[in-house]
Amino acid sequence: MRTPLDSPFSPGSDTVPKVWAGRTSQLNDWRDVLRPRRLAGIHERGRTILGEAGSGKSSLVRRIAGEATEAGDWATPQLRIPSGTDPIKRVASALLDLSSTAGLSSAREKRIGDLLRRVETVAASGISLSVRAQDGPEPYTALTELLIEIGRAAMRRQNVMVMLHIDEVQNIADEHARSQLLIALGDALAYEETVALPGGPQVDLALPIAVYLTGLPEFEDMAGAQAGAAFARRFQTVTLDAIDDADLTAALQTFVTEGWPVATEAGGAERVFLAADAQRAIVERARGEPFLFQLAGERAWYAGTDNLITAEHVKAGWRNAAPEAEAHVQRILDRLPARERQFIEAMAELAPEERSLTNIARKAGYEKATDAGPTAQRLDRTRRIIHRGRPYRFRHRAVEARLTSDWPW
Secondary structure (H helix, E strand, O other), rough: OOHHHOOHHHHOOOOOOOOOOOOOOHHHHHHEEEEEHOOOOOOOEEEEEEOOOOOOOOHHHHHHHHHHHOOOEEEEEEEEEOOOOOHHHHHHHHHHHHHHOOOOOOOOHHHHHHHHHHHHHHHHHHHHHHHHOOOOHHHHHHHHHHHHHHHHHHHOOOOOOOEEEEEOOHHHHHHHHHHHHHHHOOOOOOOHHEEEOOHHHOOEEEOOOOEEEEOHHHHHHHHHHHHHHHHHHHHHEEEOOOEEEOOOOOOHHHHOOEEEEEEEEOEEEEEEEHHHHHHHHHHHOOOHHHHHHHHHHHHHOOOOOOEOHHHHHHHHHHHHHHHHHHHHHHHHHHHHHHHHHHHHHHHOOOOOHHOOHHHHHHHOOOOOOHHHHHHHHHHHHOOOOOOOOOOEEEOOOHHHHHHHHOOOO
């Protein structure tokens, strides 16, 4: 009955998974705060969604973009920035596509035509335009002006948002390119359009523009070190935590009570059910990680062909998934600077009730507990791997399991 073609699980593909779990606060932020306020002309900052690999940040914003498109908004695809490439060119190309959607390419105004030609040049040459003699404004200025024109077109349509999603922003290593891109986006978000209201009064309104940046946690330091308060004023940063087991359980509840519909060879429909102990087994192995949740579900689905996924199917599937799960967490550990890796390894060696800053610092070889304070703060606030409570505890439960047990084996 069930085959790989029917599986609703999709680990690590950056797509929006059919079996969705958690992240309700971020989804509600789009539905209830960001979109309504921007459509009303009220200023609202861009959003920066950060997290370690496998935390589901790209899938989250792709789901938001999907909802935006369904509502009739103008959304870019996921604009992934590969390492070593020019982000200005990538964003310029996306804005040209949006300008066509907005009808600007058919505009008769000379000003619009000149602007589009300018951005076409930016899309071809990118940041290199700013380092050679030229007439006209810097490339980032052209991006700002075109995004504002697209926002004006959306405002005229009414109840239409413009949404940009720029992914892998930590790969923008060039300080000048990063600064220009953030300023271009920030200036468009801060722009106010003067609109005449019925009866004659005028009011300044923000344009219906939303910008989402997604990437690894270190981007906050990269952007903050250069843009400082300006970046914080224009972008609200959220670093994703692990998903609660209750949310993972809820995501699988439909499998337990109603079953998951699959097509039969004869063209009919059947349903695949999940036993309650299998539901618990998937959640236990996921450790709150979206990637591991999808991986455990996928391998359990593959472990049999009948219409009931059992706990034995989960166990059998996980035996095949364990090397990939281990490698996933190991990559997170390997990315950490030496001091941060040393801190969490020392923390893991202590019993949970003994994990105070003093004990961890002593275990890690620090002379004073205060010497370990900045490292602990970074692991908590920036990376969201630990929580500095009394006692300290792990937020990233897969990292904790890898360091303190024989998980995933």
